[in-house]
Amino acid sequence: MNGNRLLAKAWLPGVELFHADFSGQAFGRHSHDAFAIGAILQGVGGYQCRGQRHALPAGTLSLMNPEEPHTGHADSARLVYRMLYVEESRLPALLGRKHLPDGFRTLNPSDDGQVAAGLARLATEFERGDALTLESELLAVLERVFVRHGGLRAACPAARDGGVTAVLREYLEAHYTQAVSLEQLAALVQRHPRHLIEAFRRAYGVPPHTYLLQRRVREAKRLLLGEQAPLEVALSLGFYDQAHFSGTFKRFTGVTPGQFRRGAVT
Known part of the structure; x- marks a missing residue:
């Protein structure tokens, strides 16, 4: 084995x-x-x-x-x-x-x-x-x-760094359908990834990657109420595949995309 x-x-x-x-x-x-x-x-x-x-x-x-x-x-x-x-x-x-x-x-x-x-x-x-x-x-x-x-000192809590976190949020809102990396975000605001993650969490309650997924799920709900199939929605929003989309959607909403569509039909 x-x-x-x-x-x-x-x-x-x-x-x-x-x-x-x-x-x-x-x-x-x-x-x-x-x-x-x-x-x-x-x-x-x-x-x-x-x-x-x-x-x-x-x-x-x-x-x-x-x-x-x-x-x-x-x-x-x-x-x-x-x-x-x-x-x-x-x-x-x-x-x-x-x-x-x-x-x-x-x-x-x-x-x-x-x-x-x-x-x-x-x-x-x-x-x-x-x-x-x-x-x-x-x-x-x-x-x-x-x-x-390993003897590493615990990091001091990151400041809210309001200007930086606002720029990050605007960037994520504008690019939520695209692949985004920490390297891109760090270069955008000239901060180390560890700092920007903690500052963003303090400002908005969640780290950037969770915020990005939440934004995709919010848009997915809107698209699922239309005529687009779940797989089409998944790929258009930057999910790896339908399973990734379905798991993420259920994580934030408690139901699968298919269950959401059926429940939304009037």
């Missing part, structure tokens, strides 16, 4: 997400040229690192520093985990901090579920290709993990 997938994007260099689902597979002694941030979802993972043998049951994290030699294998009949790899050279741009993480001291701390959930959202967005949501989820995972386990 092997359901492994390695996810990456050309426009997001130095970042990969490995979804492991296997039995009977083992990894010999090796290292990665990146920080590795993983969450065990099912089964028990095992490896040798720092002169000790470690067992990682479901609900724990697997944290590795760059160039740290280790082995890897399943300590159960089936092992499922997600592992995010981020090259060290990418951290200054991604985190936007003067003082970078010291590195992970604890290899397998317990997880309260937030990191695992963040990695699951990342995996979904890697496969959908929604740049704004993917980058936002990536920054959230990195911030959470490095503050908790």
Whole structure:
């Protein structure tokens, strides 16, 4: 059994997400040229690192520093985990901090579920290709993990920065049918992505990627009341496919696009 997938994007260099689902597979002694941030979802993972043998049951994290030699294998009949790899050279741009993480001291701390959930959202967005949501989820995972386990100081709350957030909102309103990236938004207002996300959240209650999805759903309601089919509506509003559209629509409204159309018929 092997359901492994390695996810990456050309426009997001130095970042990969490995979804492991296997039995009977083992990894010999090796290292990665990146920080590795993983969450065990099912089964028990095992490896040798720092002169000790470690067992990682479901609900724990697997944290590795760059160039740290280790082995890897399943300590159960089936092992499922997600592992995010981020090259060290990418951290200054991604985190936007003067003082970078010291590195992970604890290899397998317990997880309260937030990191695992963040990695699951990342995996979904890697496969959908929604740049704004993917980058936002990536920054959230990195911030959470490095503050908790990597010696990174928690960021000071961002100011509301009213002029900047107003420009961002106007841009999202004008381009909600298009693919929007954090890089575009950061260049537009000359702010680091982490700052603009927090400032926007403080101003409008939600981060930019959520605001964009809400705007698309609002327009979708209007279009669904006309003659357009759900798939046509989905593609015209920048959704990856009909499943992405339907899931997002239900997330914000409680019903699927089809249910909305049927309920709107008079």
